[in-house]
Structures are given as C-alpha cells and as structure tokens.
Amino acid sequence: MDTDPRNAERNSRGTCYLSGRITNSPHFRRSFAAAAKQLRADGWTVLDPAGLTDAVEGHDGYNAAMRFDLAIVLASCQAAYFLRGWRDSRGARAEYAVADCIGLELMFQDPADRRAWRTQVVPAA
Numbered sequence: 001m002d003t004d005p006r007n008a009e010r011n012s013r014g015t016c017y018l019s020g021r022i023t024n025s026p027h028f029r030r031s032f033a034a035a036a037k038q039l040r041a042d043g044w045t046v047l048d049p050a051g052l053t054d055a056v057e058g059h060d061g062y063n064a065a066m067r068f069d070l071a072i073v074l075a076s077c078q079a080a081y082f083l084r085g086w087r088d089s090r091g092a093r094a095e096y097a098v099a100d101c102i103g104l105e106l107m108f109q110d111p112a113d114r115r116a117w118r119t120q121v122v123p124a125a
Contacts, residue, residue, distance in 0.1 A: 016044040016107070017073050019095040020083030023062070031083055035109060039081060047072055066091050073098050079105035082113060 022028045032050040049069045080099035086092040
C-alpha cells in the first residue's frame with residue numbers, strides 16, 4: 001500500500017484523498033479499505049485518513065487529526081473521494097469544503113451526492 005504522496009507520479013491519475021465518517025462508525029476501516037482498493041485499481045495513489053492519522057507523531061485526538069488531514073488535502077492531492085454517508089461527518093464536510101474551494105476533482109461513492117451537495121460561496125464584501 002503506497003500512501004506516500006511523493007510517489008503520485010507513478011500513477012497516471014494522481015493522488016486521491018478518501019473522506020468519510022470515522023467518528024462513531026464502527027466499521028469505517030472496512031469501508032475505507034474497500035474504497036481505497038477500488039481507487040488504486042483505477043490508477044490512483046490513495047491517501048486514507050483511516051490509516052494515516054494513526055501514524056501521526058504526537059497524535060492527540062480529533063483536532064490534531066483534522067489539522068493533519070486538511071494539510072494533506074491542501075498540499076498533496078488532485079482529487080477527493082467521498083464515501084457514502086460523508087455528509088453525516090463534520091470532518092468530511094470540512095474536507096469537502098476545502099477540496100471544492102481549491103478545485104480538486106470531487107468523486108462520490110453515492111452518485112446522488114454529485115447532484116445534491118454544493119458548497120455555498122459567499123461573495124467577498
């Protein structure tokens with residue numbers, strides 16, 4: 001499993017960040033692993049927060065995990081893939097807002113999400 005964003009050039013599609021509900025979701029690792037497997041088969045290097053934040057030195061909970069994950073979305077990825085039920089996660093909604101704002105390719109496990117969810121942009125004053 002290659003999650004190092006520096007190796008993205010090995011894949012023709014680039015690096016994709018997985019986003020979905022982790023907190024209070026007992027089977028999140030299984031859901032994330034299945035999505036990561038499919039994305040890799042489709043040519044993506046996958047950054048999976050279900051495994052990444054466990055490895056963060058000094059990891060001290062939700063806020064540290066979110067700071068780490070958002071930095072990855074901002075710095076390393078060309079796309080973000082949102083698992084079914086992502087809108088039930090405060091963190092995934094934040095990841096969506098950042099990914100959308102900076103122009104990442106947005107992909108959804110549930111095709112209905114592609115049509116139903118858009119970030120509301122407030123014009124600058």
